[in-house]
Amino acid sequence: MSDERLIAALDFHTMENVRSLVSVLGDRVGYYKVGMELFYRVGPEAVTWLREQGKHVFLDLKLHDIPNTVAGGLCSLMCLGASMLNVHAGGGYTMMKTSADRLHEEAARLGFVCPKLIAVTVLTSIGQKDWDGLGQALPISDAVVRYASLAKQAGLDGVVASPQEAALIRKACGPDFLIVTPGVRPAGASTDDQSRIATPAAALRAGASHLVIGRPIRAAADPGAAADAILKEMETV
Numbered sequence: 001m002s003d004e005r006l007i008a009a010l011d012f013h014t015m016e017n018v019r020s021l022v023s024v025l026g027d028r029v030g031y032y033k034v035g036m037e038l039f040y041r042v043g044p045e046a047v048t049w050l051r052e053q054g055k056h057v058f059l060d061l062k063l064h065d066i067p068n069t070v071a072g073g074l075c076s077l078m079c080l081g082a083s084m085l086n087v088h089a090g091g092g093y094t095m096m097k098t099s100a101d102r103l104h105e106e107a108a109r110l111g112f113v114c115p116k117l118i119a120v121t122v123l124t125s126i127g128q129k130d131w132d133g134l135g136q137a138l139p140i141s142d143a144v145v146r147y148a149s150l151a152k153q154a155g156l157d158g159v160v161a162s163p164q165e166a167a168l169i170r171k172a173c174g175p176d177f178l179i180v181t182p183g184v185r186p187a188g189a190s191t192d193d194q195s196r197i198a199t200p201a202a203a204l205r206a207g208a209s210h211l212v213i214g215r216p217i218r219a220a221a222d223p224g225a226a227a228d229a230i231l232k233e234m235e236t237v
């Protein structure tokens with residue numbers, strides 16, 4: 001049985017790479033993330049193929065536009081059968097509320113299981129320097145908690161945030177709120193372009209419900225062994 005708290009990011013642009021990694025990881029991983037690199041090149045086939053393999057899919061396209069456009073986009077994406085979709089919380093309360101309401105209505109109308117809808121708070125690549133450059137008044141962690149609280153009020157199921165804010169979000173948004181954390185790196189691993197990071201165990205201890213992990217598995221010399229080590233560390237929490 002796979003640990004459904006682990007979501008492996010398939011940041012590839014060919015289905016050959018996807019098939020090969022999914023085959024190497026086998027039963028270890030049951031939940032995959034399809035993001036813009038894969039979806040923009042391969043399209044819906046990436047999601048439908050993973051569903052045919054019995055895998056759950058987080059379709060991470062980070063929609064960010066006016067309320068009507070995002071809600072319509074989400075309703076189109078829902079038909080692909082992903083378990084989770086996302087928008088940018090920076091689109092504001094009205095965009096998130098319209099999106100959640102329309103997605104639920106459309107799922108009920110079509111008789112679909114409604115995918116979980118989560119909001120990206122502050123990207124995990126953003127460090128203090130980038131944050132200051134944006135001229136933001138609040139500290140990053142306060143902004144993340146504010147976005148998470150707005151997402152909850154708007155009827156979303158959870159957020160994407162860094163593991164460094166997970167404990168604060170858990171406290172503000174309660175035990176059932178999804179906290180999906182990228183920016184996860186095993187001790188000693190390269191941080192790549194991530195800024196606000198933690199280890200898999202630390203992320204779970206802080207209250208993350210799911211860990212999104214890409215390069216530490218995908219770019220490892222032995223992805224199966226890398227996934228095993230991460231899963232073993234996760235079991236300790």
Ligand SMILES: O=C(O)c1cc(=O)[nH]c(=O)n1[C@@H]1O[C@H](COP(=O)(O)O)[C@@H](O)[C@H]1O
Pocket residue numbers: 009011033035060062086120122123124125160161182183184192194212213214215216
């Ligand atoms: O929404 C996301 O999944 C996401 C949000 C965020 O703030 N940071 C972030 O890294 N991600 C995604 O999570 C994955 C992290 O990949 P690695 O850095 O390779 O582990 C990438 O596919 C990113 O697109």
